[in-house]
Amino acid sequence: MNIPKELKYSKDHEWVKVEGKVAIIGVTDFAQSQLGDVVFVELPDESGTVKVGDGFSVIESVKAVSDIYAPISGKIVKVNQALTDSPDLINQEPYGEGWIVVIEMSDSSELDDLLDSDAYAQLAAEGGH
Amino acid sequence: MTVKQTPLYETHLRYGGRIVEFGGWSLPVQYTGIKDEHNAVRTKAGLFDVSHMGEVVVNGPDALIFLQTLVTNDVSKLERNQILYTPMCYKHGGTVDDLLVYKKDADHYLLVINAANIEKDWNWMQENAEEFDVKLTNISNETAQIALQGPLAEVILSNLTDAPLSKLKYYWFMPEIDVAGKKVLLSRTGYTGEDGFEIYCSPEDVTYLWDTIMEVGSPLGLLPAGLGCRDTLRFEVCFPLYGHELSADISPIEAGLGMFVKLDKEEFNGQGTLQEQKTNGPKRRIVGFEMVDRGVARAEYPILVEGSYVGVVTTGTYAPSLDKNLGLGIIQAEYAKVGQKIDIEIRGKKVSAQVISKPFYKREGK
Numbered sequence: 001m002n003i004p005k006e007l008k009y010s011k012d013h014e015w016v017k018v019e020g021k022v023a024i025i026g027v028t029d030f031a032q033s034q035l036g037d038v039v040f041v042e043l044p045d046e047s048g049t050v051k052v053g054d055g056f057s058v059i060e061s062v063k064a065v066s067d068i069y070a071p072i073s074g075k076i077v078k079v080n081q082a083l084t085d086s087p088d089l090i091n092q093e094p095y096g097e098g099w100i101v102v103i104e105m106s107d108s109s110e111l112d113d114l115l116d117s118d119a120y121a122q123l124a125a126e127g128g129h
Numbered sequence: 130m131t132v133k134q135t136p137l138y139e140t141h142l143r144y145g146g147r148i149v150e151f152g153g154w155s156l157p158v159q160y161t162g163i164k165d166e167h168n169a170v171r172t173k174a175g176l177f178d179v180s181h182m183g184e185v186v187v188n189g190p191d192a193l194i195f196l197q198t199l200v201t202n203d204v205s206k207l208e209r210n211q212i213l214y215t216p217m218c219y220k221h222g223g224t225v226d227d228l229l230v231y232k233k234d235a236d237h238y239l240l241v242i243n244a245a246n247i248e249k250d251w252n253w254m255q256e257n258a259e260e261f262d263v264k265l266t267n268i269s270n271e272t273a274q275i276a277l278q279g280p281l282a283e284v285i286l287s288n289l290t291d292a293p294l295s296k297l298k299y300y301w302f303m304p305e306i307d308v309a310g311k312k313v314l315l316s317r318t319g320y321t322g323e324d325g326f327e328i329y330c331s332p333e334d335v336t337y338l339w340d341t342i343m344e345v346g347s348p349l350g351l352l353p354a355g356l357g358c359r360d361t362l363r364f365e366v367c368f369p370l371y372g373h374e375l376s377a378d379i380s381p382i383e384a385g386l387g388m389f390v391k392l393d394k395e396e397f398n399g400q401g402t403l404q405e406q407k408t409n410g411p412k413r414r415i416v417g418f419e420m421v422d423r424g425v426a427r428a429e430y431p432i433l434v435e436g437s438y439v440g441v442v443t444t445g446t447y448a449p450s451l452d453k454n455l456g457l458g459i460i461q462a463e464y465a466k467v468g469q470k471i472d473i474e475i476r477g478k479k480v481s482a483q484v485i486s487k488p489f490y491k492r493e494g495k
Contacts (some may be wrong), residue, residue: 036158036357039425040424040425060425062361063357
C-alpha cells in the first residue's frame, strides 16, 4: 500500500497535497484498490465552491458508486479533464495523473484536521473504517 | 441474519479474494480485478465458487407431474441426464425463482436454485408438493459447486478426467464421474455466455478440486473469478438475475423468457396470467439500452421518455467486452423498441440513452 509521507489524508480516503494557497486532491491507493476498476468519474464544475465534507465528485467502478468528499473548503480552480476519457488513471496513478481537482483553500487551518501518513496508514490497516 | 461461508472461504482468502456479502453469503467479489477476470473468462478460463447455490432433490412417483405444476417450462421433454432452465412462478404470474432442472431418472430430479431464495423456494415447493406423492430433500448444505467457464474449460478439465468431455453437450450432465480422483456430478452449463462446466461435489472435496484445477489451468491463463465478473459476464449476454430482471413483480413473459413458458403442457402455477400476457403482449418489457451521453446506469435508477417516468433500470454497469456503459431495464411496452430514445435519471440529472437489441454479447460460433 503506497502512502506517501509528504501528503495529508482524510478519513474518507482522499489525499491532499498543499502547494502554497492551493491544494491538489485525489483518492488514495487504498481507496482505488478497494474501488476496483474505475470506469467513470463525474467531475465538478471548475470555479464551483465546496465546504469540508461536501460530495463534489463521484467515482464509479464496475461494481460500486462512491462519493468523493471535499477534505478542505474553497474554490475549485482546476479539474482533471483527462479523467473523462481515462478514468482508469485513478487506478494506475492515484497520486499522480489520477488527481481529481485543485482547490484554492479558504481556510488553511482546516489542514490541521487531516491525518498524516502514519495515522492514515493505521486507518487503512484497520480496513479503512 | 448470520452471514454464511462456503467451504471455499479460506481458499478465497488464500487466493487474495476480496470478500463481500451477497445474498447472505460471504463471497469474493474479485481477486485480481473484475475486468481482468471478466476477460479471462471470455478469452481463456475462470473458476468460480458457486457453492452458495441451493440444491433440492425431488424423488417419487409423482416427481414429473409435481414439477410440471411447479415450473413453467416442459419438464416432460427432458431425457435422462439432460437439463432445462425454467422460471418458477406464483399463481399470479410473478416469479418465485429461476432454476435448473436435472433429470436423473423418471422419478428423480435435482433442482438448482438461487442462493438468496433457498428458504423461500423450499417453503414454496413444500406447499405445492402437499397433494403429490413426492419427497423433497434440501441438500444445499451437503453440496459444494464450482464453475469452470471459458473457451479453455474443456482443455483444462480434460487433464483431470478420463470422462468423454467432448461428447457432453450443452445442458447435459454426467451424474457421477471422477475428476482429479473425486466423485462429482458434471454438467455443461454456466452463467457467463461462454462454454464451460459446473461441478457438483462434496464440501470435503471442493478445496482439493479447486486447487487442482487452478494448478492445471493457471499456466493456460485460468484465473479465480469472483462475483463481480459473474455479474458483468451474465449481464453482457442478458441472462436474468433474480431480484433484478425477474422478481415476484416481474413475470417471465415481461422478462422476455417466453420460450421457457410452455402454455400447452399440463396446468401450472401462473398459467392464466402468463397466457394472457403472451396472447395480448405484456404491458412492460425488459429491454437493453446503451448510454448515449456519459454516465453509468445502475439498478433502481428511473427511466424517462420526454420527461415522463416509463420504467426503471434493473441492472446497469460498464460492459468490459464491449467497452460501453450498458443497462437492462423494465419499461412500458410501447417504448420497448430498438432505437427508442430514453433518459436515465442519474443523481437527479437526465442522461440520454437508447434502446438496443439483446443480447449485447454473443460468443463466436454460437
